[in-house]
Amino acid sequence: MSAPHILCVGAATFDTLFKVPAIPATPTKVLPTACLQLAGGMAASGGAAIVRLGGRVEYWARVGDDATGRATIADLAAAGLELSRIRLVPGGRSTVCTILVDDAGGRMVVPYYDPQLDPDPGWLPVERIPQFDALLVDARWPAGAARALGAARDCGRIAVLDADVSPPGVLEELAPLASHVVFSEPALQSFAGAGPIEEALHAAATRLPGFVGVTLGAAGFSWLERGAIRHAPAPEVQAVDTLSAGDVFHGAFTLALAEGADPATAGRFANAAAALKCTRFGGRAGAPTRAEVEAFLRTSAA
Amino acid sequence: MSAPHILCVGAATFDTLFKVPAIPATPTKVLPTACLQLAGGMAASGGAAIVRLGGRVEYWARVGDDATGRATIADLAAAGLELSRIRLVPGGRSTVCTILVDDAGGRMVVPYYDPQLDPDPGWLPVERIPQFDALLVDARWPAGAARALGAARDCGRIAVLDADVSPPGVLEELAPLASHVVFSEPALQSFAGAGPIEEALHAAATRLPGFVGVTLGAAGFSWLERGAIRHAPAPEVQAVDTLSAGDVFHGAFTLALAEGADPATAGRFANAAAALKCTRFGGRAGAPTRAEVEAFLRTSAA
Numbered sequence: 001m002s003a004p005h006i007l008c009v010g011a012a013t014f015d016t017l018f019k020v021p022a023i024p025a026t027p028t029k030v031l032p033t034a035c036l037q038l039a040g041g042m043a044a045s046g047g048a049a050i051v052r053l054g055g056r057v058e059y060w061a062r063v064g065d066d067a068t069g070r071a072t073i074a075d076l077a078a079a080g081l082e083l084s085r086i087r088l089v090p091g092g093r094s095t096v097c098t099i100l101v102d103d104a105g106g107r108m109v110v111p112y113y114d115p116q117l118d119p120d121p122g123w124l125p126v127e128r129i130p131q132f133d134a135l136l137v138d139a140r141w142p143a144g145a146a147r148a149l150g151a152a153r154d155c156g157r158i159a160v161l162d163a164d165v166s167p168p169g170v171l172e173e174l175a176p177l178a179s180h181v182v183f184s185e186p187a188l189q190s191f192a193g194a195g196p197i198e199e200a201l202h203a204a205a206t207r208l209p210g211f212v213g214v215t216l217g218a219a220g221f222s223w224l225e226r227g228a229i230r231h232a233p234a235p236e237v238q239a240v241d242t243l244s245a246g247d248v249f250h251g252a253f254t255l256a257l258a259e260g261a262d263p264a265t266a267g268r269f270a271n272a273a274a275a276l277k278c279t280r281f282g283g284r285a286g287a288p289t290r291a292e293v294e295a296f297l298r299t300s301a302a
Numbered sequence: 303m304s305a306p307h308i309l310c311v312g313a314a315t316f317d318t319l320f321k322v323p324a325i326p327a328t329p330t331k332v333l334p335t336a337c338l339q340l341a342g343g344m345a346a347s348g349g350a351a352i353v354r355l356g357g358r359v360e361y362w363a364r365v366g367d368d369a370t371g372r373a374t375i376a377d378l379a380a381a382g383l384e385l386s387r388i389r390l391v392p393g394g395r396s397t398v399c400t401i402l403v404d405d406a407g408g409r410m411v412v413p414y415y416d417p418q419l420d421p422d423p424g425w426l427p428v429e430r431i432p433q434f435d436a437l438l439v440d441a442r443w444p445a446g447a448a449r450a451l452g453a454a455r456d457c458g459r460i461a462v463l464d465a466d467v468s469p470p471g472v473l474e475e476l477a478p479l480a481s482h483v484v485f486s487e488p489a490l491q492s493f494a495g496a497g498p499i500e501e502a503l504h505a506a507a508t509r510l511p512g513f514v515g516v517t518l519g520a521a522g523f524s525w526l527e528r529g530a531i532r533h534a535p536a537p538e539v540q541a542v543d544t545l546s547a548g549d550v551f552h553g554a555f556t557l558a559l560a561e562g563a564d565p566a567t568a569g570r571f572a573n574a575a576a577a578l579k580c581t582r583f584g585g586r587a588g589a590p591t592r593a594e595v596e597a598f599l600r601t602s603a604a
Contacts, residue, residue: 016318023329027409067369100329109330
């Protein structure tokens, strides 16, 4: 079987990660002990994780026609993504994001999205979507995600929405278009009510046509299957950097679904990939290889 | 009289400024309302301020031989600095710095200096220092600053040290080499004792051969003249961004000295330039022109 070919669509960012002993509670100067610059964005980082795990990935996104945009493309190309369909928007500014990661794994994220960066997704070559085995989108470029999800639905492709906390209305528009919606915990509660996770999953499912799940950080992954709650605990690890762990989960989950795995198997695989990522500093640069995940699954109790 | 030609020597940085409503006390996501990327560093920003004020500036520094280093050079060239003697260090990484500025003017600064960036200042063409009218150095590249200050002292040039808080020993090494040491308030107290400013100025002067002054933010500028404390109050302004205000002060002060001003006149001029900078977001990009400072001085009570 050839490697699945996954399409990722989202908002690209150029990230500066600083490792700091502690994130201060009052404004001051902070001296980082390490610094890393790399291109990201949720679906891009998910795509880079898929490449590490053996999949092939094409990435559709737009960046500003500036030095940061070109650095973003160069770095994602180095991560193995196919980028022939990325768009440099004339006059737009690329998204930059600074992230502080402290020694306790806490983080402060400061992303700047240019409000002038043309959101029109009309140029997306959605007629090519039937060529892919699955689609993974983030919610940070809603118009692009909606267009890609709609095209994937029309041809019956697996289409995973990485449903993180978003401005009002965004998840309401996107989630019904996806075959699989995997929420973050706060996004699920924002979408479906602040009660217990089980109730929120049931409430979300009544409004959505497809698969509904939620990532719970160190607690793992829960989802609904034939009306019942299922749960896959995450393996225990010593977390040093949880940045991009969610992206890695969504990438690994999408790849496993594209390979034909059932949700329980895909969830266990994605839990392991995300847990391994957390043991390494560097955001998505810490994502594991397929061999590392498989070795970890063989020895892990999870 | 032709415009003074000032040499600036220091550590160059590539800065990302985010304007945020408030800097959070606990790690979280922060959405900036504006973002600006520009090259800086204390002496570089001081030099850019000098150019705005009508001086000519050559800048000596080293950057990593990477995309950030090239962006640093391009942006400082756009600010009008002469950069033929900047050094791209093979294998070194350029310094990046993220700064959050909140609506109350508070700021969090996160600079990353590559410990591998070659500190050797042997390549600095110090035989050219007699050609300049004055020297301004920061303390972030101590070996470079020491070499330039020593050469300026040997030929009797005005040599201003922007003496901000530094690792132990750095100001102790550099300050005795400068003709003019202008401390920040915390740096003066670190150098000369945590008592009242007046006592600390006297204590510093007993250890230094030249001029000793201290910038006091909104309170202005104090210095010693023939054993007596002098003070120039800063004009009152509505501060929206104090970032680089100290750099602008040091640049304006150096330029005024090079033009032959006495310390009181130079201090008043520099106070006005720094105050105007504080009224505009954007770090050193908010530095005023000569005409703006002169108009402000005509109408200001200071």
